[in-house]
Amino acid sequence: MVAFDVAGTTVSDGGVVIEAFSQAFQRTQPELWAQKSEELMAYALKTMGQSKIAVFTHLTGDAQQAEIANVAFEQAYLEEVELNGVSPIPGTEETFEFLRSEAIHIVLTTGFSRPTLDVILKALDWQSKISLSVTPAEAGRGRPFPDMLIKAANDLHVEDHANTMVVGDTVADIQAGLAFGASRVIGVLTGAHTNEMFIEANATLVVNSVADLPSLI
Numbered sequence: 001m002v003a004f005d006v007a008g009t010t011v012s013d014g015g016v017v018i019e020a021f022s023q024a025f026q027r028t029q030p031e032l033w034a035q036k037s038e039e040l041m042a043y044a045l046k047t048m049g050q051s052k053i054a055v056f057t058h059l060t061g062d063a064q065q066a067e068i069a070n071v072a073f074e075q076a077y078l079e080e081v082e083l084n085g086v087s088p089i090p091g092t093e094e095t096f097e098f099l100r101s102e103a104i105h106i107v108l109t110t111g112f113s114r115p116t117l118d119v120i121l122k123a124l125d126w127q128s129k130i131s132l133s134v135t136p137a138e139a140g141r142g143r144p145f146p147d148m149l150i151k152a153a154n155d156l157h158v159e160d161h162a163n164t165m166v167v168g169d170t171v172a173d174i175q176a177g178l179a180f181g182a183s184r185v186i187g188v189l190t191g192a193h194t195n196e197m198f199i200e201a202n203a204t205l206v207v208n209s210v211a212d213l214p215s216l217i
């Protein structure tokens with residue numbers, strides 16, 4: 001099993017996620033935004049890859065406000081997708097094809113909710129190309145917890161967690177992969193976080209993008 005993150009790892013981001021965060025705060029938390037927009041955006045960038053609802057709960061200090069902000073976030077993201085479409089990170093589909101030819105399960109995990117993830121998967125016609133996808137709510141908790149990976153492994157009857165690979169563009173992906181027990185937890189440089197951040201998080205390897213993965217398997 002190889003488990004990939006979505007935005008910034010297999011799906012091109014180009015600042016769309018962080019812009020959707022900004023829109024969500026401006027639309028639902030105008031007072032908080034006026035007080036400390038820079039602080040909010042710095043936290044959003046640092047915690048990229050974590051469950052969005054958990055990040056909003058931390059920032060607003062209120063579960064109900066977080067729910068409202070999260071709805072606005074997903075709406076802003078989908079508006080952007082409708083406007084500019086969504087495209088894979090170059091090499092993703094070739095890597096998927098390689099994994100399928102080796103009979104290796106392809107899993108997608110995300111910080112998005114199911115409706116948003118399904119819009120992306122449908123737009124890219126990926127539903128039939130992967131083994132399964134998991135969202136935070138379906139697993140229990142989002143990253144940095146390993147719940148989505150554990151659910152995927154259980155559903156696919158993957159018993160040996162060490163014999164898996166976890167790939168993502170954020171520190172939260174690395175933390176989740178290590179907590180899950182994957183022997184290879186790989187950072188990619190096509191998204192939110194840097195080589196230095198991955199090294200500090202104890203990633204087993206950092207590569208430029210998912211296009212580099214077939215040569216490692």
Ligand SMILES: [Mg+2]
Nearest residue numbers: 005007008169
């Ligand atoms: Mg990501």
